[in-house]
Amino acid sequence: MARRKLAAGNWKMNGTRAALAEAEALAAACPAPGCDVLLCPPATLIAAMAERLRGGPVRVGGQDCHPAPSGAHTGDIAAEMLADAGAVAVIVGHSERRADHGETDALVRAKAEAAWRAGLTAIICVGETEAQRDAGKALEVVGAQLDGSVPDGPTPERLVIAYEPVWAIGSGRTPTLEDIAQVHEFMRARLAARFGDALADGVRLLYGGSVKPGNAAQIFGVPNVDGGLVGGASLKAADFAPIVEAAS
Template identity: 70%
Template sequence: MRKLAAGNWKMNGSAAALAEVKALIAAHPATSCDMLLCPPATLVARMAEVATGSALSVGGQDCHAQGSGAHTGDISAQMLVDAGASHVILGHSERRADHLETDALVQAKTIAAQAAGLTAIVCVGETEAQRDAGKTLAVIGGQLDGSLPPDMNRPDALVIAYEPVWAIGTGRTPTLDEVAEVHAHIRAAVINRYGAAAQGMRLLYGGSVKASNAAAIFALPNVDGALVGGASLKAADFAPIVAALTQA
């Protein structure tokens, strides 16, 4: 299994930011892990052009469950593929909170993404209140049950990212033991759902990952990479995280 260092640029970046992409490619002309950036939709095609022939893949941050139609402002999985994307992030906590996305909608989007040939990165995670109430594993189990497609298709076509909501962009992270517990729970859940082949499904950790803590996180069992937010915007911040993953 090749591990995955994925960067989510969220609602950040303009054409000038493509200089950071060129710097990242220069820092990692070849890697033993997969390297991915997911910019805003306005930059997907331009970033994919810059990344052509390099070790960097490009993804989207969301897609619609339908292939086309009267959905103003939305983008379909097929459109992302046409723009040069190979991956798409789905069910991110910010989408679930800001756009009231349900598990059922995330599942429909995941099915659409895989049908279009994209690798779906499905996000799950608990709020601080849910963790304090001791509901972390139950919440994540419910999200997995409702958000994942009935069939796995291929282990490499479905990625799960655990992102504790309270750790995103805050500088706080769960303890290593807490991360390991959740990832073990997710691994058991996907094996129970899909069978032994799910042992090869990549599980990412997301939530204030940075160069200073990446190596310790990547050393944990069932952590196959990271979904990185703010630290992916600058090559100087993201390149060391990629390096840590190649050494894990």
């Protein structure tokens, strides 16, 4: 099956309203991209960004959501609220949330279910630490995260997996292309074993971790890599536009 690539930007805890100009510059730089383009700004910017980008090629997503649709959860945001603000997708299980907030696979799964309940695509992040890779456990770790974090009942439209080795995030280091290929092939096979070939063939598997304009084309050319989840290089249109181009 031909999968349309996805270039997704994760702004993390960066950006105030002044940064909306970068989102508009990105949309202007990629008027008709040959891939899907998503920006996930801080929650404070979602509504304004969605409004400014409405009708254009760049969609907007959240970086996290709570499993519940509403309630006494101070500081949290429901998937329904993200959708109401104009988001079409949400990242769940990013390694920074797994590390900073102790998020377990079970919680990530519940968040992905919440995303689907609200009509959002869930971008579920998995990836090993450096110690786990050095111990030869990368596939074991990623397999267990996939098993525990992906809910039953996925569709190719509402599920995206992002393989993000923890040690590659923000470090300027990336796995070899062979290692990326191995993990992505493994993930597709793991999804096929649980959900069948049709689902596994349709789901987009992103690579994330120090994707830059200079390495994006090579990484996106690896078999089973259907685009990227990009942190630092998504903050500026001048950096992210060539990455979108590489995915197109």
